Amino acid sequence: MSVIRSEHSAASLVTYGLRLATEAAARAAYEWIGRGDKNQGDQAAISAMHAELQKLGINGVVVIGEGSEAEVGELFNGERFGDPATPAEFDIAVDPVEGTSYLAKGMTNAMAVVGMAPRGTMFQPGPAFYMEKFAAAPAVKGKIDPAAPTEEKLRLLSQILDKPISDLNIYVLEKPRHRDLVERLHRAGARVALYPAGDVAGALMAAIPESGIDALMGTGGVPEGILSACAIRAMGGEFMARLDPQLATEKSAVEAAGMDMRRWYQLEELVRSDQVFFCATGITTGLLFEGVERTRTHEKTETLMIGGPLAERQLLTTFHRRAPTA
Known part of the structure; x- marks a missing residue:
């Protein structure tokens, strides 16, 4: 029983950390919903997700990113996060805005997504798109x-x-x-x-x-x-x-x-491991969850979290306090 609790706690900690990255991306992308510019919305989400992933105490490398280092400045394939001395290494897959056209047109189903699995266990697609x-x-x-x-x-x-x-x-x-x-x-x-x-x-x-x-x-x-x-x-x-x-x-x-x-x-x-973690946060309301909702004081997000070998999924609603405006 203690082993199960230990696995559950470890999985929860990892997915809880990952959800901060998807929530940050979703909140940043919110500003661009329905504005007709999918590139600006995507970049806002990329920068926000990148900043949160840098804070995670992991040793990870992006294997499914936004492109090569020559093409993009953040979340590029091969970019490393965390402390290289940390023994647990991870592959990271990201999509800061899944459904950029949804975002630009103000349509349903836009979301921010991150997946993570032990190093070397994610499929390497090479030049395939x-x-x-x-x-x-x-x-x-x-x-x-x-x-x-x-x-x-x-x-x-x-x-x-x-x-x-x-x-x-x-x-x-x-x-x-x-x-x-x-x-x-x-x-x-x-x-x-x-x-x-x-x-x-x-x-x-x-x-x-x-x-x-x-x-x-x-x-x-x-x-x-x-x-x-x-x-x-x-x-x-x-x-x-x-x-x-x-x-x-x-x-x-x-x-x-x-x-x-x-x-x-x-x-x-x-994905050659069941020690895999996944988080997705709604940007616009869709099939899986509600999108970002904003009031004068808070932003509400809904995040789907799936972690570890226990095959559990959780739907987390979070109210983020907004910084006061002048």
């Missing part, structure tokens, strides 16, 4: 071949979840590349929940039983895929991914790196 993904609830784990035709996936989902195909609701990003996928889902009789961005939210909803989303299908960003894998590895569920370049230059770079674009990676290959 996009991956095809499949996410579903724990009951689906190991029972569906992600390379199977869409219709076969729906048939198996229907059997496993014990609901007719006509009741299945599949989360898909609303992109031109998914036109055929959406048509096949509709022809098979399934419902489709289309969103212009936000596949982290979609993957998490798919992994949570009775959430209203039965699966996520389609191609999205690699960073969002690894962050989704962190969350689902921590709380339980099915998640698999395949590198799926969308441009000829990306495809050439992936081929030159010797990476197999036909291979589907299992969840345990994407």
